[in-house]
Amino acid sequence: MTANGWLQLGLYLLVLLACVKPLGAYMAQVFADAPTRVRRFGAPIERLIYRLAGVRADEDMPWKRYALAMLAFNLLGLLVVYLLQRMQAWLPLNPQGFGAVAPDSAMNTAISFATNTNWQGYAGESTMSYLTQMLGLAVQNFLSAATGIAVLIALIRGFVRKTAQGIGNFWVDLTRSTLYVLLPLSLLIALLLSSQGVVQSFKGYADVPLLQPTTQVEAVKDADGNVRKDAAGNDVTREIPVTAQTLPFGPAASQIAIKHLGTNGGGFFNANSAHPYENPTPFSNFLEMLAILLIPAALCYTFGAMVGDRRQGWALLATMLVIFVPLAIGCTMAEQAGNPALSGLPVDQHAAALQAGGNMEGKETRFGIAATSLFVTVTTAASCGAVNAMHDSLTPLGGLVPIWLMQLGEVIFGGVGSGLYGLLAFAVVAVFIAGLMVGRTPEYLGKKIEAYEMKMASLVVLIPCALVVVGTAVAVLAPQGVAGIANPGIHGFSEILYALSSASNNNGSAFGGLSANTPFYNVLLGICMFMARFPLAIGMLAIAGSLAAKKQVPVSAGTLPTHTPLFVVLLACTVIVIGALTFLPALALGPIAEQLTTLGH
Amino acid sequence: MLNILRPALLLLLILTGVTGVLYPLAVTGLAQAMFPDRANGSLIVRDGKAVGSELIGQSFTDPKYFWGRPSATAPFANNAAASGGSNQGPTNPALTEAARQRLQALRAADPGNTTPVPVELVTASGSGLDPHISPAAAAYQVARVARARGLAPAAVEAFVARATEGRQFGLLGEPRVNVLELNLALDGR
Numbered sequence: 185m186t187a188n189g190w191l192q193l194g195l196y197l198l199v200l201l202a203c204v205k206p207l208g209a210y211m212a213q214v215f216a217d218a219p220t221r222v223r224r225f226g227a228p229i230e231r232l233i234y235r236l237a238g239v240r241a242d243e244d245m246p247w248k249r250y251a252l253a254m255l256a257f258n259l260l261g262l263l264v265v266y267l268l269q270r271m272q273a274w275l276p277l278n279p280q281g282f283g284a285v286a287p288d289s290a291m292n293t294a295i296s297f298a299t300n301t302n303w304q305g306y307a308g309e310s311t312m313s314y315l316t317q318m319l320g321l322a323v324q325n326f327l328s329a330a331t332g333i334a335v336l337i338a339l340i341r342g343f344v345r346k347t348a349q350g351i352g353n354f355w356v357d358l359t360r361s362t363l364y365v366l367l368p369l370s371l372l373i374a375l376l377l378s379s380q381g382v383v384q385s386f387k388g389y390a391d392v393p394l395l396q397p398t399t400q401v402e403a404v405k406d407a408d409g410n411v412r413k414d415a416a417g418n419d420v421t422r423e424i425p426v427t428a429q430t431l432p433f434g435p436a437a438s439q440i441a442i443k444h445l446g447t448n449g450g451g452f453f454n455a456n457s458a459h460p461y462e463n464p465t466p467f468s469n470f471l472e473m474l475a476i477l478l479i480p481a482a483l484c485y486t487f488g489a490m491v492g493d494r495r496q497g498w499a500l501l502a503t504m505l506v507i508f509v510p511l512a513i514g515c516t517m518a519e520q521a522g523n524p525a526l527s528g529l530p531v532d533q534h535a536a537a538l539q540a541g542g543n544m545e546g547k548e549t550r551f552g553i554a555a556t557s558l559f560v561t562v563t564t565a566a567s568c569g570a571v572n573a574m575h576d577s578l579t580p581l582g583g584l585v586p587i588w589l590m591q592l593g594e595v596i597f598g599g600v601g602s603g604l605y606g607l608l609a610f611a612v613v614a615v616f617i618a619g620l621m622v623g624r625t626p627e628y629l630g631k632k633i634e635a636y637e638m639k640m641a642s643l644v645v646l647i648p649c650a651l652v653v654v655g656t657a658v659a660v661l662a663p664q665g666v667a668g669i670a671n672p673g674i675h676g677f678s679e680i681l682y683a684l685s686s687a688s689n690n691n692g693s694a695f696g697g698l699s700a701n702t703p704f705y706n707v708l709l710g711i712c713m714f715m716a717r718f719p720l721a722i723g724m725l726a727i728a729g730s731l732a733a734k735k736q737v738p739v740s741a742g743t744l745p746t747h748t749p750l751f752v753v754l755l756a757c758t759v760i761v762i763g764a765l766t767f768l769p770a771l772a773l774g775p776i777a778e779q780l781t782t783l784g785h
Numbered sequence: 786m787l788n789i790l791r792p793a794l795l796l797l798l799i800l801t802g803v804t805g806v807l808y809p810l811a812v813t814g815l816a817q818a819m820f821p822d823r824a825n826g827s828l829i830v831r832d833g834k835a836v837g838s839e840l841i842g843q844s845f846t847d848p849k850y851f852w853g854r855p856s857a858t859a860p861f862a863n864n865a866a867a868s869g870g871s872n873q874g875p876t877n878p879a880l881t882e883a884a885r886q887r888l889q890a891l892r893a894a895d896p897g898n899t900t901p902v903p904v905e906l907v908t909a910s911g912s913g914l915d916p917h918i919s920p921a922a923a924a925y926q927v928a929r930v931a932r933a934r935g936l937a938p939a940a941v942e943a944f945v946a947r948a949t950e951g952r953q954f955g956l957l958g959e960p961r962v963n964v965l966e967l968n969l970a971l972d973g974r
Binding site for chain 1: 789790791792793794795796797799800801803804805806808809811812813815816817819820823824825826827828835836837838840841842843844845846847850854860861862863864865866867868869870871872873874875876877878880881884885888899900901902903904905907908909910911912913914915916917918919920921922924952953954956957958959960961965968969972
């Protein structure tokens with residue numbers, strides 16, 4: 185790892201941690217039960233929205249009603265995204281005249297955006313009209329993130345409240361997440377991105393001349409539309425001159441800001457944040473990385489502030505960092521080492537003052553190795569899934585880092601809201617394990633953890649694991665699954681493992697070689713995305729309801745403190761052990777085996 | 786059930802209006818007012834006409850031009866309407882073969898040059914539209930471009946220096962050379 189690589193990592197962590205307290209404290213004010221100063225400005229707008237929507241803002245919902253509201257709202261959103269895609273040909277703001285999206289692809293994309301996954305089987309600039317991007321995809325970027333925050337806040341209330349029936353009001357939590365947190369931050373980030381060169385316009389695509397005209401090779405077809413063959417049986421081709429380049433535009437900056445802030449990750453363009461119009465400079469890259477972890481990190485502070493013990497929040501953030509930092513360093517080192525397959529050729533892969541060196545396949549020159557590897561780790565630690573390089577072309581060990589980070593359940597930062605409520609499920613499991621060791625009823629934040637909470641937490645922890653393992657097995661056994669593989673040999677298996685790990689943990693990034701826009705993958709991955717999102721959220725709301733109804737247990741000498749380094753280690757080990765035990769066999773067949781084969785070079 | 790569905794639908798409509806219409810329009814208005822060049826694609830304009838974008842790379846194979854990153858876009862290199870990388874895995878024989886062919890092309894255009902080739906000149910970029918190469922990759926091509934244009938290498942190096950950017954704020958990203966701007970400057974445009 186180069187000196188500059190260490191500097192870029194250090195600066196990133198410094199800026200991120202500096203934002204945690206101010207934003208975390210702000211969000212604690214936003215979601216406080218009593219009226220607070222920060223809500224005064226927006227109160228009239230809030231009241232107007234509630235009146236128009238017929239929402240009774242003072243209703244305190246029991247957990248089942250909260251869950252039902254969450255589910256109804258998200259399923260309606262899913263339906264709207266589906267319909268927009270199917271009808272975009274007849275709707276305005278479609279300057280390229282794109283047709284309706286195929287039903288299986290539209291269903292997959294609708295689930296994908298409603299579940300905060302943003303897995304993309306399609307290519308944005310050649311599929312989706314501006315209207316679909318704005319009213320469907322960008323809106324879900326906001327609302328799926330706001331849903332995640334709402335569920336987390338309801339869970340926190342479960343810890344805080346004593347012998348209470350309700351856990352808050354979903355409509356209010358959703359509206360406040362959107363108005364006070366996501367919208368202002370998005371506006372700021374969108375303008376900063378736009379200042380760097382991210383496009384933001386409603387003009388149609390523009391043709392510019394090429395300085396040196398090029399050619400494209402096209403197969404020659406006969407009258408029946410079949411490709412003509414020469415005597416040797418090869419396709420007959422001809423070269424067509426190309427003299428212009430079509431530049432794609434659109435309202436990208438506004439969507440890219442929330443794509444990162446909301447840990448969504450769905451690109452405006454096919455190449456996602458590798459595209460120069462989506463991520464034009466190293467500073468825009470830094471901003472995009474910061475935006476990904478900003479809210480998940482700050483929510484740890486919000487958690488601590490709301491439960492009345494800030495150390496609890498810092499302990500959770502420390503747990504995330506303990507796992508995140510070594511993996512970021514590991515990924516950078518693997519990529520900087522370069523690709524052994526090219527070492528036999530007269531190619532210079534060494535880092536020097538004038539070049540980044542390393543494994544540059546699928547990477548952009550302006551980001552080099554350090555800014556790319558950090559992005560890879562950030563986007564998969566959070567369940568963002570935006571990419572600034574093609575993950576399929578990462579070295580075997582460099583690619584293992586994102587796969588494993590997703591498989592850990594997206595709790596190392598994780599999705600906005602969902603990452604922290606996922607980690608809290610692990611915390612419940614961790615205090616249970618500790619309770620077993622000393623033979624006491626486990627408790628967390630003054631609430632007894634009993635069979636009901638343990639069952640729900642186990643489900644939340646194990647459902648994504650099962651989806652990854654079973655889904656990968658299905659895809660590997662089915663001919664339609666294997667047909668999608670792009671790279672030969674071991675790497676082909678890694679492509680499938682990556683896809684299932686991504687969908688089943690609501691990440692959305694891909695080893696992009698896999699041809700996943702087929703009915704088989706659209707359905708399989710659609711099921712995984714759906715099951716990884718809503719059952720987990722409902723499980724956590726059930727825990728919230730059960731905890732809220734309980735009494736507060738006074739702290740005693742036998743209480744396990746959950747803000748100490750000891751607990752940080754225990755929690756990190758719980759996450760790692762479950763992730764390692766479940767996935768080591770699959771990883772051994774994929775990236776680890778591929779790494780071993782490169783040693784022969 | 787209706788007392789859930791009604792607020793769900795109405796709130797979805799209202800928030801769609803706020804986040805899907807008002808918000809992008811506000812960003813568009815502000816961005817167009819504050820950074821019109823950037824928000825409209827960072828176009829390079831010569832004599833009132835756009836001749837390219839400083840952010841979108843073009844394909845060069847002529848020895849008199851600097852060559853950019855290889856591009857895996859279809860159906861032709863640097864197709865800005867279909868961005869993407871090769872997605873070839875590190876152990877894929879096709880990746881090594883593609884690198885070998887790019888090496889051959891570079892060698893054929895500059896037979897005397899036997900220094901190792903900087904890695905970005907033989908590996909496809911992530912977007913297929915990378916507008917930059919590293920200063921090392923530019924230095925590798927200076928002698929060839931100078932010969933093809935009948936210029937002194939020092940003169941070409943001066944052009945390269947003008948198209949070179951350092952790390953942003955001295956820290957972020959990597960130093961880089963904008964290939965299209967460099968080639969436009971060499972053509973006197």
